[in-house]
Amino acid sequence: MAVCWGVVSVGLISSDFTAVLQTLPRSEHQVVAVAARDLSRAKEFAQKHNIPKAYGSYEELAKDPNVEVAYIGTQHPQHKAVVMLCLAAGKAVLCEKPMGVNAAEVREMVAEARSRGLFLMEAIWTRFFPAYEALRSVLAQGTLGDLRVARAEFGKDLTHVPRAVDWAQAGGALLDIGIYCVQFISMVFGGQKPEKISAMGRRHETGVDDTVTVLLQYPGGVHGSFTCSITAQLSNTAFVSGTKGMAQVLDPCWCPTKLVVKGEHKEFPLPSVPKDCNFDNGAGMSYEAKHVRECLRKGKDVEDQGGRQALLGDIGPLPTCSVTVLFRTTSPKRLQGAQISPLHSSLGGRAGLSPRKKNYISQEILQHLST
The missing domain is CATH 3.30.360.10 (Dihydrodipicolinate Reductase; domain 2)
Structure with a gap:
């Protein structure tokens, strides 16, 4: 049975992922909808990739009953809002890296996925x-x-x-x-x-x-x-x-x-x-797409898939x-008090399960200091 994908955002990375999905057997993967904040761009993307439905808002795609898993390819600061939207609508989610711009965002997304028993994975291809x-x-x-x-x-x-x-x-x-x-x-x-x-x-x-x-x-x-x-x-x-x-x-x-x-x-x-991909070796996106299907169909946690998890587990202290x-820096103190996000924060696999191995990453590993 095919996994039915909804693509959120029509940027270059979404274009590559969609093109690669369509090289896989239709019996296993189908792209059934795409959404952008501009309906005309969504329609253009849909026509280019032969996608049956185009939406002018992310909310519409999240409500589409034919979409099983949402691929999030928006800009980094938008990831959390779109992930939460899709999880609230009961969708499984594959979100481009970095899933969040700080540890707090990721914790919130992970908690939401766990509470709903939904699949959430970061696209560390x-x-x-x-x-x-x-x-x-x-x-x-x-x-x-x-x-x-x-x-x-x-x-x-x-x-x-x-x-x-x-x-x-x-x-x-x-x-x-x-x-x-x-x-x-x-x-x-x-x-x-x-x-x-x-x-x-x-x-x-x-x-x-x-x-x-x-x-x-x-x-x-x-x-x-x-x-x-x-x-x-x-x-x-x-x-x-x-x-x-x-x-x-x-x-x-x-x-x-x-x-x-x-x-x-x-x-x-x-x-x-x-067709040529926008990013180096873009054809390799097929491997993570296949893995998502494997997880969804078998109900396995990514931790069970040969250690391939995209940095599983809690964001440790x-x-x-x-x-x-x-x-x-010689720049003005424009960022005093700001913090870079954690080196990495992620949940791979089905959020409701507890993996045997956890990957701990510093929450706020680097801080901007001004001279």
Whole structure:
């Protein structure tokens, strides 16, 4: 039986997700409605993607009885309102990352989903790529020995994207692309809670975080680190090393097709799509779509799906030890007292269930400090 999708918002990411859904068997996935705040744009999108219904408001889509699961592709600050709207209407929800712009928003969404027994998942599509499946298998088999260190980098010039440098639109490196780095480290260390978090970075002239480096110390002296940037080109790779070797996810580490394990190169070609996607390796969205269907049809929690969860569980408390943060800027004290959202906050899977493993992420890991 097909999962019937409703697409909320008609931006580039929604276009890619819709196009990819339509490459999957109609017996498994169907896009039955789309909504935008402008009816003409919704109709244009519907015509382009051959979607039977177009709505000029999100409320109308939420009320559509034919929509089983809503895909939320709106701008970051709108996520909470739309997620809550769809949950209140009894819809399952797949929300683009970041699901919320701060921990409080995510807690509220999670509580709503749990109270209604509804499926709620953040679209951390990276977790579902075959290269990541292979990496999890390597880790589970102990191929790398006892893990010691993990590192991830994601950086590119995004200053031409207005949203990326706009504080009001939840821009900045951490929330937009740092999320991919922290999910990698959280995954390879099995969702352990870090004992200590240190960070330093640079603020962009618009006030958002420009470039950030974070060090996370885990029990037993194991540690992870990452750097993310919206102004600097970085390696865009990730690795984890242990006493018996190293595994490296090659560029682009957030949507990878290549994995190197102890010097052995492995490739994982993406499925073909009939049209070009707006984003790198967009065809890989099919993996998370299939996983949503699997969860809905089998009623399983994402935690049961081979550890592929998009950062499951409660948003845990800050580590009890100190967090060192250095943000220096010559900009005016325009953001004094403001806080960046948590590095990540998420619920994967069916919110009403209690997973065996939890991923704890600092609630307010970084604060803007003015000089």
